[in-house]
Amino acid sequence: MRLYDFELSGSCYKIRLLLNMLDLKCELKNVDFVNKEHKSDAYLALNPFGEIPIFEDGDLRLRDAQAILVYLAKKYDTSGQWFPDDAASMGRIAQWLSTGGGEIMNAAGARLVKILNYPLDLEKLQAGAHRVFKIMNAHLADRQWLELGHPTIADIACFPYTAMAGEGGIDLTPYPHILAWIGRVKRLPGFIPMPGVPAP
Ligand SMILES: N[C@@H](CCC(=O)N[C@@H](CS)C(=O)NCC(=O)O)C(=O)O
Missing domain, CATH: 1.20.1050.10 (Glutathione S-transferase Yfyf (Class Pi); Chain A, domain 2)
Structure with missing residues (x-):
């Protein structure tokens, strides 16, 4: 798992929080947000919205913190409490x-x-x-x-x-x-x- 991350971003922090609460290990790839790395061609190829976070798990790449929270809860929360099925x-x-x-x-x-x-x-x-x-x-x-x-x-x-x-x-x-x-x-x-x- 890899999170395109910036320490001061609350949107990235949402993901770091749930990862830690679920006791999951993830590579953090720092994005130089202050110098607009998220608007570079290389980054836009990964997320055309030009926003952090991006999250990758194997072949899956997701943008948007809320979408990533849904994925993590459905895939890795064995308690089923973070995003119940009904x-x-x-x-x-x-x-x-x-x-x-x-x-x-x-x-x-x-x-x-x-x-x-x-x-x-x-x-x-x-x-x-x-x-x-x-x-x-x-x-x-x-x-x-x-x-x-x-x-x-x-x-x-x-x-x-x-x-x-x-x-x-x-x-x-x-x-x-x-x-x-x-x-x-x-x-x-x-x-x-x-x-x-x-x-x-
Ligand atoms: N819908 C996205 C929005 C995330 C978002 O707004 N990220 C900010 C940083 S916290 C960003 O990348 N903004 C682009 C910019 O400021 O240029 C999400 O919730 O993950």
Whole structure:
């Protein structure tokens, strides 16, 4: 297995997290994101979207963190808990896979503006992040985990850029249920930190 990785990327971190929680070994191939290696011809030949992460397992190559989480859970999770097979569970989890790769990426964009000076509309991104965090906070008011009452890839997909929201100038203090959930994710067996997401 090989992950095209950048240490400061929350999208790559999603994959590193699940790999570690499933106790899987994977080669990490560093992508020079700051110098735009992900826009080079060689990289675009692997992922025409010009984004990290990419994941390879044998002959299979996948782009998109959520797709990779689905693959890893289906192929390697012997507990069957991270992405259970029944239709209702899959649908429930897929909602948050979409949110993790969609609305929560507003927080990722805000962080790119703050730490890498990306020329994006910071206020719009922060407002988009607050919209989704308000919904997540209400959803988590009477739940420990996003779906199914136990950790799933829904939590992994939504965790990194929520936990790093502060780096995009987004204050999570108004969202106590999200803060409690972040604490729970950090206490899961196999949790690993990354810069901006310290261990508990
Ligand atoms: N849909 C992709 C998006 C991943 C993504 O946005 N990756 C960022 C880095 S964290 C990226 O490569 N952005 C391209 C760029 O900034 O040029 C996923 O969820 O994996």
